[in-house]
Amino acid sequence: MNIGNKSVPRSKYVFECSWFTDKSEKHERCINKHTFNHHIDLLLPETETIPDEILSELSDQLYYLVSGVSPSWLLNAEFIEVFVRKGHLILNVTKKTYLELGLVGTVSKYYNKHKDKYVVIIALLSDEFKEGTKFRKRVEWCLEKWKWLFTFFITWQPHDPAVCSSSISSYMTTKWAVTCHDCCIKASSHVYRYLEAPLVTHKNTEETDAACGFVKYFEWLGAANEQLKCNGSADSYVNTYSCPTPHTILNHCLNISLKGFFTTDSISVIVNSLRNKLCHSSGKIPWVAMTVHGFQDSPVSWGQQEHGYFDSGDNFYSIVLFPDDGVWIYKGLSFLDLLS
């Protein structure tokens, strides 16, 4: 299908159905692989107020806007020792820069045809990158000669619960002499009244007379998260979408939208608190949905793999929890992105 000679962005969608208590912990793995999270949407049926656990988790979360950081500072041995437990330095560079950079990389998947972009990956904790090795000296020399200064969003997840996550900002201000701007998570909520919602159960993934399939459900979820009107009437904006059948009417439905920079740990906390809420609701709540969007233009997404922004930029996952401990996971990726 072509529209005006421009092909439609290609995307991949992956659906998984599992159990919360399953040994494979698919939802945990999904959360941990997706590290750069920008936007969280929660949809809680039969709820009017934001759960306290989520509020307390979010109030602690801070992320920092730091400008004027040279990438070579990130290679500092002290910095790596204190703040990095696992990680890579990934540079996405244009061809012009790559020819002068001096570090070996590979051609980007998305620019394979013209070889215009290259990806350089440096494993910070590998043996060859230890203090005093030839490779380390080479990398330092290559990065220092550029006098690059970047602006970063930085957030840090302490390895030790006793350490405060704000210690990274004090380190940066003292050692690097840069200014850190504290950024808070922006939260907004909206309560739906008498919302038409599709009937779904964990078992029925395909569409039947008794329940909606996952395809129609996730389509509706996207509309509900964005607070679109789904009554089927055409208004000033042409939108004739209506809630798929069979559907029920929810008396209240709380929609929370969070924007910022989230660590995987805080997302796990949110998921666990949602599950607790579901367990204590005694069957009143049919399901709870959480959708996490990554940064669309992020150079990496799933499992530190390269992400194609200009292909579609899809970079999200949705987790739906059911009262019987069932979990639906729905992942969206750009066409050439890989999950692992």
Next chain:
Amino acid sequence: MDQGLKPSPHDYRGHPRTIIQEYYGMLECWIQGGCFYEHLPEDLAGQHWTPTDTKPNKQHSFVRAFLERVLQESKTDEKDMLFKYVSLGEKSSKKKKSIKKRTKLLTASEKKQLNLFKLQPDDINYALYLPLHELWKDYMRDLLCLEKVTSKNQSEAERRFMKSDLHGSFVTVIKSKCPSLIGLSGIVLQETKHTFKIITKSNQLKTLPKRGTIFSISLDDYIFTIYGSNFMFRASDRASRSFKVKLVTDLS
């Protein structure tokens, strides 16, 4: 030719006319058939038989034509022929021009086998080549006259630089298709059509390909940038070559 060796006209041996006469006589003799054939049978012998007049004429014209054909090639007058030998069977061979023999040089493969371009391990020492570098600097200062270079005559200086000898210059790779070459620098020891061989400060010999590489050479306050892909000539060819202005779009 030595006068004494010239045949005298009285010496009949080998004289062209004599040879012709001999041929002629012999042919006549065959035709008469006196000694070559058997006697005619008796019944025929009585008949009156006379040889036709045409036959000897035919033979005569054949011999003449034959001789004319052979002798024409030697382009000699009849007068000259009196004093010269003319061989009828063989063509006169022209004198071959004497070719000066060149002194034989070693071929490229032989030079390689003899390791003529390989340095002995003792000679791989950066400090040894510093005087060469100083020498090159003096040579370039003389050649380019950098003090006199202005924006107007810069292109002329560039042209002179292109034709100059780069042995002994200190080159640095600033851009390359191969990332590990970037940053290598050293004194040029040998320049071939496709490569520079350099010795680095850490006493290592490195061979840098010209294709897909950009070099920089600094001399006093000037920095020269060489696009290796457009510089693929032997040093000796480069000196006599006129370079065309080319747009550089990509390393290739």
